[in-house]
Amino acid sequence: MTSIEQEAPGVVIEDLGVSFGDTHVLKGVTLTIKHGEFFAFLGPSGSGKSTLLRAIAGFGPRPTGRILVQGHDITDLPPWKRDVGMVFQSYALWPHMTVRKNVAFGLEERKLTRNEIDERVEKALDMVGLLKLAGRRPSQLSGGQQQRIALARTIVIEPKVLLLDEPLSNLDANLRIQMRRDIRELQQKLQLTTIFVTHDQEEANTTSDQMAVLDQGVIQQVGPPMELYDNPVNLFVAKFLGTANIIKGTVIPNDGAPVFRTDRGMDIPLSRKHSNGSSIVFRPQNVDVCAAGAGGGEAHAKLLGKVVQVEFLGAIIRYGVDVNGDMVLVDHAHKKGESIFQAGDSVDLLIDRESILVLVA
Ligand SMILES: Nc1ncnc2c1ncn2[C@@H]1O[C@H](COP(=O)(O)OP(=O)(O)OP(=O)(O)O)[C@@H](O)[C@H]1O
Ligand SMILES: [Mg+2]
Structure with missing residues (x-):
């Protein structure tokens, strides 16, 4: 050569x-x-x-x-x-x-x-x-x-x-x-x-x-x-590259961090760096699920929802959670002996704000 x-x-x-x-x-x-x-x-x-x-x-x-x-x-x-x-x-x-x-x-x-x-x-x-x-x-x-x-x-x-x-x-x-x-x-x-x-x-x-x-x-x-x-x-x-939660809406500017208002009228706080777009995207493993009222903090967007489906996939449990009419998938690492949520349970979803992407199309 x-x-x-x-x-x-x-x-x-x-x-x-x-x-x-x-x-x-x-x-x-x-x-x-x-x-x-x-x-x-x-x-x-x-x-x-x-x-x-x-x-x-x-x-x-x-x-x-x-x-x-x-x-x-x-x-x-x-x-x-x-x-x-x-x-x-x-x-x-x-x-x-x-x-x-x-x-x-x-x-x-x-x-x-x-x-x-x-x-x-x-x-x-x-x-x-x-x-x-x-x-x-x-x-x-x-x-x-x-x-x-x-x-x-x-x-x-x-x-x-x-x-x-x-x-x-x-x-x-x-x-x-x-x-x-x-x-x-x-x-x-x-x-x-x-x-x-x-x-x-x-x-x-x-x-x-x-x-x-x-x-x-x-x-x-x-x-x-x-x-x-x-x-x-x-x-x-x-x-194409895996499971993604996609929610449609608009970004509302704010003095501090912007807010994403979904088409169904729910507000999701974003982080400071986010710019404009018509969808937010986040992966199921970047969401934590806990009993309603149990947790939260500045780093997370907290959404109240109701469990509608529970799938046991072996290493993970995939929850389908209805949040104000939008379905959000959550992957929770399964550990032996740990109790799991059931359909009908009220839960809080904590989405890692930094993991949320705002996309145009
Ligand atoms: N000889 C051909 N004449 C006409 N159309 C063709 C010809 N070969 C491929 N195509 C078309 O080109 C497009 C791309 O085909 P290609 O074989 O490159 O796809 P691919 O991404 O490899 O798909 P797969 O995952 O199914 O193998 C298809 O719509 C196919 O129908
Ligand atoms: Mg091919």
Whole structure:
């Protein structure tokens, strides 16, 4: 790698657009992905995640805009000249070939010497922990092992960028967790710029350094997972990244801290820093529930409500509380032996004021 390549970002996407006929599937996508970063594209079905990944790999219609890999414009290069490796959702191993052959295939196409091929295949299989199974055929492997072979087959060509399109979606829950750790570990070891597509928020949170949330072909927000979860820029991101209480209303300025007046006429004190908007958003775990009249303080907005539903989810109890006609969800960490509120109980909700966001839309 030259020093220019080392310094350049892993991937730069400039004002990218992709259309199928009259349908604009990606609009004005602009992103910088650092060298060695693990980056997730997250969004609902049909939001354009695969289309974006395929555009980087060189598949699909010719996009507008530009794509650069380590400083080189690859927009007009065919897929095989891009130094980009993609693992597709259906990992499509060749059933008639052994594991070793499957992994070697891409190198044979590239006309490397036998020795070089053997060495690199061994290394890749060792990295995914499957060297011992090199002589088997895909049908003699579990789903997770096949997945690893698909990964080995891609990393063996030593791409500059690794693209993974929902690579864990065919695996059971435990295997998914194991595999996402394995992929992350491998990516760190190789310092490989990696883009991972998923619609599973937990998967994106646990693996990625940065993520981009897409909706209808437009990037809504980019940042580290916790930053997006805690400070979503709009209601779509707030709702997509977990459960959110959203209450509509208006901000009423005040001498001290402003007040949020809900459409149903209830006042919720905000903190000083809040500006204008038409909704407040807060997460269920930032609300405490206690018996009516039992607690409160300056740091909290206190609301009187009535419990209408109680869900036991294991680690947490989720209460649905009617507050003046608005439903507020509250997550309470469940501890063995602790008594819980029942439907019909009057309670005080204490919302951490600093955790409340005021959003425009
Ligand atoms: N070849 C095509 N021709 C026409 N429209 C297409 C084509 N491929 C994709 N689309 C449309 O582009 C949009 C984005 O599709 P894409 O596959 O990128 O979504 P996605 O975010 O990957 O969704 P999923 O989570 O379901 O995989 C969809 O509305 C889809 O119908
Ligand atoms: Mg997809």
